Amino acid sequence: KFNMFALNYINKHSAIFMVLASLAGFALPDAANALLPHLPQVLFFLMVFTLLGISQPALLRQLAQRDVWRYAVLHLVGMTVLFVGMAFVFGIRGDLLLALAATTATGALFGAPAIVRSMGFSPLYSMALTIATTLLMPVVLLVNLYLFQTGDVHLDWLLYSKRLLIFIAGPMLLSAIVHRLFSEAQLQRVHQQLSKITILLVISFPFGLIGAYRHVFDSQPMHALFLLLIGAMLCFGLFILNFFIHRKQTLEHAISSAVASGSRNVLLTYTIAAPFVGGEFMSLVGAMQLPIYTLPLLAKWWMKRVK
Numbered sequence: 001k002f003n004m005f006a007l008n009y010i011n012k013h014s015a016i017f018m019v020l021a022s023l024a025g026f027a028l029p030d031a032a033n034a035l036l037p038h039l040p041q042v043l044f045f046l047m048v049f050t051l052l053g054i055s056q057p058a059l060l061r062q063l064a065q066r067d068v069w070r071y072a073v074l075h076l077v078g079m080t081v082l083f084v085g086m087a088f089v090f091g092i093r094g095d096l097l098l099a100l101a102a103t104t105a106t107g108a109l110f111g112a113p114a115i116v117r118s119m120g121f122s123p124l125y126s127m128a129l130t131i132a133t134t135l136l137m138p139v140v141l142l143v144n145l146y147l148f149q150t151g152d153v154h155l156d157w158l159l160y161s162k163r164l165l166i167f168i169a170g171p172m173l174l175s176a177i178v179h180r181l182f183s184e185a186q187l188q189r190v191h192q193q194l195s196k197i198t199i200l201l202v203i204s205f206p207f208g209l210i211g212a213y214r215h216v217f218d219s220q221p222m223h224a225l226f227l228l229l230i231g232a233m234l235c236f237g238l239f240i241l242n243f244f245i246h247r248k249q250t251l252e253h254a255i256s257s258a259v260a261s262g263s264r265n266v267l268l269t270y271t272i273a274a275p276f277v278g279g280e281f282m283s284l285v286g287a288m289q290l291p292i293y294t295l296p297l298l299a300k301w302w303m304k305r306v307k
Helices: 002-012 014-027 029-052 056-063 066-089 094-104 112-118 124-148 157-181 184-209 211-219 221-245 251-262 266-276 281-306
Strands: none
Touching (some): 014 029, 014 112, 029 184, 056 124, 066 124, 112 251, 112 281, 184 266, 184 281, 266 281
């Protein structure tokens, strides 16, 4: 009973626990770095569990909508051109520019539908945006890595392809097989219980990804603050910009688009392209953790003001 109460409490206040996990990872960088190598496996199962909870016929109908794919192109290509272009104009070069290019080529966070649900909207459209951006992500990421690779970073096509198959195609294929074997009603019943456990998987991300940033903060505090500023501008800037772009659609679609753009699945990028993203990528990813997981709290507060 206590365990179930604790799980329910964590689920109810998940946004706060995400922020606390970021702060805990910053305070305990060695523990965060010890967890980091295991996060790709956690991500694999989180993607599978998330897909199990979505009605596949309804999701496929959403994915057939043209505006979902228009959004995906804007999310990846449009935001790359805008934000990497601005960074280049302001003099950013080398590994940090490569890190920005890899980040803007990243699909939406698999937790985005849960964030949208917590704000009172259906997660289905957000899930369609997440899947569409994840499917297009490998192509845009490959182009960005090729264009912005530095002298120390060169693409290994075979390794990239293997990681792509394992960490994107793998969860989707496994989920499709399970959906064929069991009815949607059975899966929904299982997923209602499973979702309470998967929040613990999600909380491991901000904890495990911030360790590299803490080491930068200890050795180069001004550079760490600069990275935090860039991370905050990326997360909040993407959210605000995409809400403004999609403001003429329904409020649900505008919020879903904004949340999906501001919350990016940087762990997936790290998992499939770790050797190719340069030395600044994990530092930038660490700097983005607090802004990414503060975003739901700020967005919910803002939504109350708008309503």
